[in-house]
Amino acid sequence: MLNGLGDDASELLTKAPLTPASALRSSRVIPAAGGIYAFWFSDIPPLVSATGTLNRDGHRLLYVGIAPKAPSRAGKVSSSTLRTRLRTHVRGRIERSTL
Structure with a gap:
């Protein structure tokens, strides 16, 4: 663990980042499982x-x-995986993405 963060969070800070194109090029790169992900920006969007x-x-x-x-806590199981979330952000309709 890094600074008391969980393993998934520590990995966000230490693993080499992927570009959207390289992350989506191969389905093996992004697992079809739960987890956390991050977006790092070299150019900060206006505002x-x-x-x-x-x-x-x-x-x-x-x-x-x-x-x-x-x-x-309510017992709802999410059908989203890292792969589906990232595809929604990168390929999906803009209104479906937080970004």
Whole structure:
């Protein structure tokens, strides 16, 4: 663990980032499982403040998302996986993406 973070969160800070194109090129790169993911930006979008964000190799961490591994407290099981969440963000309709 890194700074008391869980293994998944620590991996976001230490693993080499992928570009959207390379991440989606092969279905083996992004697992069809729950977990967390992050978007690092080299160019900060207009009107977005990067104050207080993490900086790694000239990239700023501006978004962290989850694909739940476990059911919610209400017992709802998510059908989303890391692969489906990332595809929605990168390939889907813009209104379906937080970004």
